[in-house]
Amino acid sequence: MTCREPDPPAEVTRLTERYLSFLTHAQDADGAFHNRLGFDRVWTDQPGLGDWWGRAIWGLGTAAARCPAPWVRQEALLAFTRGASCRSAAPRAMAFAALGAAELLRAEPGNEAAAALLADAAAAIGTPDDDPCWSWPHDRLTYANAALAEAVIAAGDLLGDPLMLLSGLRMLTWLLDIQVSGGHLSVLPAVGWQRGRPRLRHDQQPIEVAALADACATAAAVTGDEVWHLGLRRAAGWFLGDNDAGQEMWDPATGGGYDGLTPRGPNLNQGAESTLALISTLQHHVPRGHPV
Numbered sequence: 001m002t003c004r005e006p007d008p009p010a011e012v013t014r015l016t017e018r019y020l021s022f023l024t025h026a027q028d029a030d031g032a033f034h035n036r037l038g039f040d041r042v043w044t045d046q047p048g049l050g051d052w053w054g055r056a057i058w059g060l061g062t063a064a065a066r067c068p069a070p071w072v073r074q075e076a077l078l079a080f081t082r083g084a085s086c087r088s089a090a091p092r093a094m095a096f097a098a099l100g101a102a103e104l105l106r107a108e109p110g111n112e113a114a115a116a117l118l119a120d121a122a123a124a125i126g127t128p129d130d131d132p133c134w135s136w137p138h139d140r141l142t143y144a145n146a147a148l149a150e151a152v153i154a155a156g157d158l159l160g161d162p163l164m165l166l167s168g169l170r171m172l173t174w175l176l177d178i179q180v181s182g183g184h185l186s187v188l189p190a191v192g193w194q195r196g197r198p199r200l201r202h203d204q205q206p207i208e209v210a211a212l213a214d215a216c217a218t219a220a221a222v223t224g225d226e227v228w229h230l231g232l233r234r235a236a237g238w239f240l241g242d243n244d245a246g247q248e249m250w251d252p253a254t255g256g257g258y259d260g261l262t263p264r265g266p267n268l269n270q271g272a273e274s275t276l277a278l279i280s281t282l283q284h285h286v287p288r289g290h291p292v
Contacts, residue, residue, distance in 0.1 A: 001280050003059075003067040016072055020063060023056050024079050031083040049088040054096030057083045061100025061114065065107035080104060084113040087120060091137075092144065094121040095151040099214075102154035115159065122155035127167050128174070134195050135174035142192040144207050146175055150215035157222045165222070172215050176231050185209060185238045190260065204261040206249065209238045210277035217284045235281050250278050 002008060002016040026034045032047035033056045060083065063076035084101065088094050098121030101114040108114070125148050126137035137148075149171035156165025179187050187208035189200045216231035234242070239257065241248045245265045249258045256270030257278030 001276060001283065003063045003065075003072075004280075004283055008068065013069060016063065016067060016069070019059070020072055020075060020079075023060060024075065026056065027079055027083060029082075031086040033083070049086055049093060050090060051093050051096060053083065053086065053088060054090075054093035057097035057117075058100035058103075061097075061102070061104040065103040077104075081113050084117045087117075088124075091121075091124045091126070092142070092148065094124040095148045096144075097121060098151035098154065099147065102151070102158060102218075105158050109158075118151075118155045119159055122152050122159075122164060125152055128171050132174075135170050136195075137171075139195040140192055141188055143190070143205070144211040145188065146172060146208070146211035146215035149175060150211070150218050153215070153218055153222060169219060169223070172219055173227075175212065176216075176227075179208075179212070180234065181244070184242045184244070185212070185234045186244050187212070187238070201244065202261065202263050203267065204244070205259070206239070206257050206274040206277035206281075209235050210280050213281040213284055232284055236284075239278055239281060 002012050002019065005012055008016070023033070026037075026043070026047075028034075028047040030047070032049055033053045034043040034045055034047050035050065035052040036043065036045045038044050057080060060076045060080040064073050064080050067073050067076065080100065084097070088097070098118050101117040101121070104111055104114040105118060128135040128137055149168050152164060152168030152171060154168075156162065156168050179185055186201065187204045190203050190205050191200060193199045213232055213235035216228040216235065219225070220228035220232065237243075239249045243249065243261055245261055247261075247265050249261060249266055250256065251258070251268075251270060254270060255275070257274035257276075258266040259269040259271050259274045260267040
């Protein structure tokens with residue numbers, strides 16, 4: 001997110017340097033990443049290829065493609081290339097990594113490591129079911145679901161595969177359709193949703209909204225269709241009070257995002273993931289809508 005800022009102030013650049021240092025320290029020689037650092041600054045786990053690997057590759061690919069500081073782009077590219085040689089058995093981890101690969105491939109269309117990772121991620125995610133009532137590759141929706149659709153959209157676009165692009169757009173269209181109620185977003189709860197089972201409404205979490213915002217931004221850039229701008233406006237609106245509870249999902253005094261939307265209103269805890277979800281959603285230009 002610091003690298004997505006078009007003209008970051010010096011304080012944000014310093015944060016970028018700190019975050020990059022953390023990631024390169026967490027990465028091993030084979031490209032995997034540690035996930036848990038103790039208070040004594042000693043890693044408490046073995047390097048692995050879970051979601052944390054995918055998110056690290058996402059961040060590194062974004063930094064290599066977008067950061068205004070040349071040395072950050074160079075160091076991030078080295079770490080990305082090392083990590084992009086790995087493959088996770090988890091489709092969601094592959095989807096997160098694919099988003100970083102897509103960022104880099106837009107900046108460097110000839111980057112073979114990014115193209116290969118993006119293609120393998122799309123294959124790992126799969127194609128949506130033909131059932132219009134469940135246009136998804138898997139029988140369960142869990143968290144950050146739109147990231148999978150975005151990865152398939154990006155792969156179809158950047159790898160020149162029209163059928164794959166259509167599959168990703170179909171996935172995202174269905175996700176939006178099932179998560180709009182009364183004209184506003186009502187996203188899937190933290191427990192997810194199993195095909196054929198009743199769907200619960202709470203607790204809704206900001207990560208779902210942020211993933212939808214990113215996916216809609218990518219779909220809008222690829223297609224130019226207004227429906228994706230509407231999705232972006234609804235995502236921003238969810239944080240600004242246009243949700244099931246009609247309450248803002250952030251604290252203007254601190255800038256923090258609330259952790260979840262419960263039947264009683266916001267969970268007022270302001271965790272890192274929720275705050276990052278708020279910031280990343282509001283980074284997007286949202287035309288003809290809320291004053292983001």
